[in-house]
Amino acid sequence: MGYTVAIVGATGAVGAQMIKMLEESSLPVDKVRYLSSTRSAGKVLSFKGQEVTVELTTEESFSGVDIALFSAGGSTSAKFAPYAVKAGAVVVDNTSFYRQNPNVPLIVPEVNEHALEKHKGIIACPNCSTIQMMVALEPIRQKWGLERVIVSTYQAVSGAGANAIHETLGQLHEAVVDGVNPKDLRAEILPSGGDKKHYPIAFNALAQIDVFTDNDYTYEEMKMTKETKKIMEDDNIKVSATCVRIPVLSGHSESVYIETKAVAPIAEVKEAIANFPGAVLEDDPSQQIYPQAVNAVGHRETFVGRIRKDLDAEKGIHMWVVADNLLKGAAWNSVQIAEKLHERHLVRPTEELVFELK
Amino acid sequence: MGYTVAIVGATGAVGAQMIKMLEESSLPVDKVRYLSSTRSAGKVLSFKGQEVTVELTTEESFSGVDIALFSAGGSTSAKFAPYAVKAGAVVVDNTSFYRQNPNVPLIVPEVNEHALEKHKGIIACPNCSTIQMMVALEPIRQKWGLERVIVSTYQAVSGAGANAIHETLGQLHEAVVDGVNPKDLRAEILPSGGDKKHYPIAFNALAQIDVFTDNDYTYEEMKMTKETKKIMEDDNIKVSATCVRIPVLSGHSESVYIETKAVAPIAEVKEAIANFPGAVLEDDPSQQIYPQAVNAVGHRETFVGRIRKDLDAEKGIHMWVVADNLLKGAAWNSVQIAEKLHERHLVRPTEELVFELK
Structure with a gap:
């Protein structure tokens, strides 16, 4: 049994690379969900040769999602990431919104992979630079x-x-x-x-x-x-x-x-x-x-x-x-975090919700 | 009575700007001489609307020249600048060849104009950066x-x-x-x-x-x-x-x-x-x-x-x-040095030749 992975911001410059990194990843993926804003919803992208229709991101989008990769701007992460966590997903957020939150590990796997252990549903990917x-x-x-x-x-x-x-x-x-x-x-x-x-x-x-x-x-x-x-x-x-x-x-x-x-x-x-x-x-x-x-x-x-x-x-x-x-600075570091979460058996619903629903 | 000014490397990227800076300069210029390598000799450029034919640079090119602006590479300066000095010109060299020579002031007029006083025929213009x-x-x-x-x-x-x-x-x-x-x-x-x-x-x-x-x-x-x-x-x-x-x-x-x-x-x-x-x-x-x-x-x-x-x-x-x-980093700083030499009455033949003829 593999994971259901959502990509929020799938139609952006980083989103496109996230799809590619996920296709090439060792992570067991059963299903992908591509999410976006109203402007891009309905577009058709692919995953390993299969067509995937981009859906509008809503508070209800994350039911059944195990891992949600966010890269659609800080306000989208602020609004939807807590709902993803509430639905049982682990969020890897590529925006700056949660990076300084003490409940959020900020991870470069080669440097501080160990800090993943204390995650509470959201892990932040640092700034590219x-x-x-x-x-x-x-x-x-x-x-x-x-x-x-x-x-x-x-x-x-x-x-x-x-x-x-x-x-x-x-x-x-x-x-x-x-x-x-x-x-x-x-x-x-x-x-x-x-x-x-x-x-x-x-x-x-x-x-x-x-x-x-x-x-x-x-x-x-x-x-x-x-x-x-x-x-x-x-x-x-x-x-x-x-x-x-x-x-x-x-x-x-x-x-x-x-x-x-x-x-x-x-x-x-x-x-x-x-x-x-x-x-x-x-x-x-x-x-x-x-x-x-x-x-x-x-x-x-x-x-x-x-x-x-x-x-x-x-x-x-x-x-x-x-x-x-776009790769080590964003998409690859995010997918690499997902791989490390999997290896450490950390892809699991969070018991207590510490992030505010907005 | 104005000066005769030679530009060695007149056909280059810096040379073109030296001509422009000289046209706009307060320096009294009676005549310009444009010098170059074999490849560009014979080309026709202008100075304040007058046509000027580019001449081949030789050891004899500097007779009658008061100020010689060099910007044709270090080897050209090494070879010909001492002949310009010998012929009675003051050289402003925009290459790196003489910059560390203790007999050569290295001048940014806003910073160390005073160092012009001890020149021995060659003044160096520093590197652009x-x-x-x-x-x-x-x-x-x-x-x-x-x-x-x-x-x-x-x-x-x-x-x-x-x-x-x-x-x-x-x-x-x-x-x-x-x-x-x-x-x-x-x-x-x-x-x-x-x-x-x-x-x-x-x-x-x-x-x-x-x-x-x-x-x-x-x-x-x-x-x-x-x-x-x-x-x-x-x-x-x-x-x-x-x-x-x-x-x-x-x-x-x-x-x-x-x-x-x-x-x-x-x-x-x-x-x-x-x-x-x-x-x-x-x-x-x-x-x-x-x-x-x-x-x-x-x-x-x-x-x-x-x-x-x-x-x-x-x-x-x-x-x-x-x-x-090309301006403050080269052509303007060179012409500005020439203006300061003029203001300080330092445009004059050097009595003793301290630079080696090659």
Whole structure:
């Protein structure tokens, strides 16, 4: 007997990859249910060659569902995830809504799979930019400790959804083919669909992802700070981020500077990363080998290279971390969490409902 | 009586902007001479509406020249700049060849104009990525001191010349219009024309600019380290860089983290930058105001925003620094140096030749 798995947001950029990851997964799946908003309900998608009609998400959608993967925005998760839990499903939520909730484990399986044990019906998948950084840093943290992180990101537009991909391609077409000055390109989505102003991404770099918080960091930047502390279970790790969108369709890159607690020899750091599950070392300057976004697309692993000592700080290390933001950054990490729940016999109805029905 | 000004490399991406900057300059120019390699000699360009035929650069090209602006690669400067000096010209060299030479002032006029006084015939224009960072950091260094810099760059392809622009546009056309997978795009120039392997830049971020040095940093990264120390006349400033090319045609962006010697209140930092010549403060998160590459193109100023305290380090500050790499990063900084030489009456033949004729 396999599971009934629901995908909420099946028609989105991440939803499409969730379907693919689920098709390729070791998870025993008997049935899938594709759920969406009114706009996409009625569309027909497939699962392992079978047609599946997309249904409207309602409070009653989750009867008989064992695992519900949510990736349809924070408000959809806020509204429906508790109903899924109440119906007996385990929720893996890919939005930011529950990530800082103390009742919700925030999981990167390679790093803190053990935290799944205390789940109360909802497990959160971290932000894309956090996940890949965690895979690169955990092998270092384990051996030498982690004092501090300063990260600058080079994030792909697919992290902002299918509409952002469409907008980027349209702008590039206008700029490259029609010769429109990049400054004059129209924008309606990026840098953040929910914010007041929109700017072109073609031939640009936008130092804003998500909206600004009160401290002049963006929510995306604060996600990297807060999620790192929660996943690594250490509030003392210092993390400051600058999150930047660049005209890349998929594949997030990150320039990561860290300070370890103990001095970490570079050769041993490389070995630790090469041996860490989910991480791939791509680091040979003599052969111009380093991670690249275009090569990471389609892969589940996190690629790490350009590992080198800071020129001045004895415990300082720089590195370049690249992963497919739709896979390890979202769909694969979510399905991987589902696989781990299965392996640990944690796919089961929750006895006590701790999440508020709205 | 005005000057005779030679532009060596007049047909390149920077050369074209040098002509424009010179046309708009306050420098009294009587005559221009456009010099190039064999490949471009004979082409006809213009200066203030007059036709000027491009001549082949030879050891004898500089007779009668008062100011020679070089931007045709390090080997051309190495070979011909001493002949220009011997002929009585003052050279402003935009290549890296003479930058670390103790006889050569390395100048960002807003920062160390005074160092022009000791020139011996050749003045070097710093690397594009260094120049804009200097304009942003000097007002802070002056008031609170500068202990440390960690910078990650988002550099435009025009920094690698006209061929790199052409290659980028071609790749984007193939990817956007013909649907070629970015991974399969052909590349012959980037990341570095002089290196063995070439990678696509369309939909990619390449963590290599220039070739690698022995310490696993690239030359571009080491330029930022060494040039900062020389320009700021302080070998103790700690600088580590990660230099990255992104699919932007013009306009370099930089995520800069600094630690000051004294605690610098953010409001005062913003004021210092706003009041510094050549710097423009663009920083209002509530209105989504921050520097953008597409807006910086065509301007001589360096734009600074996203200025905020590090979340943990009391003396740590993050900022986002953007400038037109062909203007402030190259052509404008070179012509601006020429203007300052004129104002200081330093356009004069050098008595003793300290540079080797090759």
